[in-house]
Structure formats: structure tokens, C-alpha cells
Amino acid sequence: TIGSEDFEADEKIDLFERTRDPSHMRNLRRSDWLKTITECGLSVEAEETSPKEIDAEDWMDRMKVSDPDRFFLKEMIDDANGEFARYLDSGTKEGKLIFHLQEILVLARKN
Numbered sequence: 358t359i360g361s362e363d364f365e366a367d368e369k370i371d372l373f374e375r376t377r378d379p380s381h382m383r384n385l386r387r388s389d390w391l392k393t394i395t396e397c398g399l400s401v402e403a404e405e406t407s408p409k410e411i412d413a414e415d416w417m418d419r420m421k422v423s424d425p426d427r428f429f430l431k432e433m434i435d436d437a438n439g440e441f442a443r444y445l446d447s448g449t450k451e452g453k454l455i456f457h458l459q460e461i462l463v464l465a466r467k468n
Contacts, residue, residue: 366440399465408457
């Protein structure tokens with residue numbers, strides 16, 4: 358998964374992820390991934406980003422998130438605005454709270 362190029366949204370994504378999983382390391386932004394890949398001597402031949410749909414309850418259940426943190430995470434989703442809201446693209450599906458995490462797929466070749 359990737360963060361956001363927008364600084365404020367990226368900070369919120371990091372807080373969101375770390376609240377669920379304190380061992381989480383920060384998601385790199387798309388630009389950081391591409392820069393790192395090229396600095397390693399690879400050339401990017403193709404890349405695409407896409408949203409991954411997440412069932413919020415299942416996502417929290419997998420990490421045994423405490424009730425207070427569950428409440429906080431749901432509040433973050435409900436109160437999301439600006440770029441953070443666009444990133445999450447939250448809603449309900451079949452009666453379940455869903456949101457999205459953005460993923461990147463990169464095809465790179467050794468120079």
C-alpha cells in the first residue's frame with residue numbers, strides 16, 4: 358500500500374494504520390517508491406495504482422483492535438475530509454463499513 362502525495366492526508370493515513378497496528382511502518386508515497394526503485398539501478402517500465410477495498414470490521418478484527426481504538430478509527434473514517442476522504446473513499450457495502458487503501462504495482466527492469 359502507498360501513502361498520499363498530500364502531506365496532511367499522508368499523516369492521517371499513517372496515524373490510521375498505526376492505530377490499527379502499532380508495528381506498522383509508514384507507507385511510502387508513490388513518488389518515494391519510484392525514486393527508490395530508480396536509485397537502486399532499476400528502470401520503471403510500467404506502474405499502476407489501484408484502490409483495494411477493505412471491510413473495516415474484518416481489518417480491525419485481524420489485529421484484535423481494542424474497543425477505544427475501533428471507535429477512534431471509525432471516527433477517522435466518518436470525519437474524513439479533503440484528500441484523506443478521497444484516499445479512503447469510504448462507504449457501506451452490503452451493510453458493512455468499507456474503505457480503500459491505495460496499492461501500487463511496479464514493473465521494473467535492471468539497467
